[in-house]
Amino acid sequence: MSRFDETIVSLNQQLVNGETTAVQLVKDAIERIKALDGKYNAFITLNEEQALEQAKLSDEKGYSTDRPLQGIPLGIKDNIVTKDLKTTAASHILDNFVPIYDATVMEKLNAAGAITIGKLNLDEFAMGGSTETSYFGPTKNAWDTERVPGGSSGGSAAAVASGEVVAALGSDTGGSVRQPAAFNGIVGMKPTYGRVSRNGLIAFGSSLDQIGPMTRTVEDNAILLEAIAGVDEHDSTTGDVSVPHYLDTIKDGVKGMKIAVPREFFEEGTTEEVSAAVHKAIETLESLGATAEEVSLPHMRYGIPVYYIVASSEASSNLQRFDGIRYGYRADNVKDLEDLYVRSRSEGFGDEVKRRIMLGTFSLSSGFYDAYFNKAGKVRMVIAREFQSIFENYDLIMGPVTTTTAFKLGERTEDPVSMYMSDLLTVPVNLAGLPSIAVPGGFDSNGLPIGIQMIANHFQEETIYKAAYAFEQATDFHTRHPE
């Protein structure tokens, strides 16, 4: 099989059959990344030595189909802390930071036997939609290196789509798993808020952030989510809700499933090619026994302004910890403590991060708090209620992930507002805390991937996986890969 065709499931099968070893998989992955990453810049840090050690131990243990992740090399977005492995959030302010603990998701992946092959590029502190704000330079789209991979999990998406790794973890605050998954033709899940622990995820917007799996197939995605999900005493916002064994129901099909299609998903700049692909996807599920009806989410378009107030306010608070004292970049030749704070932050953060800290500080400041932070919280409620009223009558919402396919590098960097609009169709889902997936749904006339978005009610990831799997099995988009 080519490097594009392997999956978690296929590699596990080969390990169980003794056709390969984890040491071999790690060596192959390192070789591929070294050969390819000059082109994509998906990786910030390679974990070569530790990964080989882990692989040896894994091979000694032996393999079974009950432990599908054991011995599989995975990429991890570099805003998820990894013990003794540099974690930068793609920022100058953390470019020398070596965490002293593992994020909860890393503890879970380690317990499942997965191997961390390296840390993946992102927009600085996950703030962006193109991976162009990274201190380590932009990642390139796996299908067209003149285009952005999306963001902020652009490194994760490009690494999976280009065949460097079979799967990766990303994080999604306003679309940062789904939008790059769509731009690179892979599967990306943003779980329900509270499904996956945020302990050890470098905080951006704490009421929105979720870690999610990015994979080549829906089945792999379900395997990876099951491994990282669950209540965690280190994150009091995790839901005390049991985690299903998703593979038990993933093949149940969509017969009788009621799908809602909000008309607003197809307005406000959604291209004809994207709209056509989504309508075709809906027809596919209808042909498999689902029913679909048009609905309305009239306040969806206010999602972007709500998001930029809420996420920036939370970020301005979260990023106060970067002060040059206990870890991270510290400015030289400072005159006093205040100067140390101001200069370390001003020299350590990039432009987009500073822009959002400024917006957040403004909206939380005396005199503007009610007009901005509280107003945004109220409109957030209006949007969340609209979603809830749809889920009273429907199982699933379908639409595009993005209004367009991947745009060119540099095209939107000079105009922050146009960059912000690239999250138009994903942001409302984070505001409402809902689970949502991006699955490959076709290609535009330039040969660029189009993503289909499927959204379910809180903690109903099972419904999403059933629909996404049925769609994937009925189509061949996931089998195509870049040159």
Added chain:
Amino acid sequence: MSSINAEQYKHIAALAKLAFPEEEVANNAHVFDDILKMVDQLDEVDTTDVPVLRSGIELKNVMRDDTPTPGLPRTELMKNVPTEKDGFIHVPAAFDESEDNA
């Protein structure tokens, strides 16, 4: 509708413990205004009697037993400290102690 001038921009920067080169302030304030214009669309939405939503799912207070557990070792905690002295984090003086300001 809000709009901010260079002085207000510098005031917010001070609150955020950030500083910008003087020559960037005017343009930054202008970009900030563009973002505020986009955000001001929220005024179109009638939110009379709508409560504020702070989180996507209903959150309740989570309690746990107050059981002491060992913390991280000091040597680990000091690993990422930029400069240390006698086992403490070394930072510049918080107050100017020169004679003029004594």
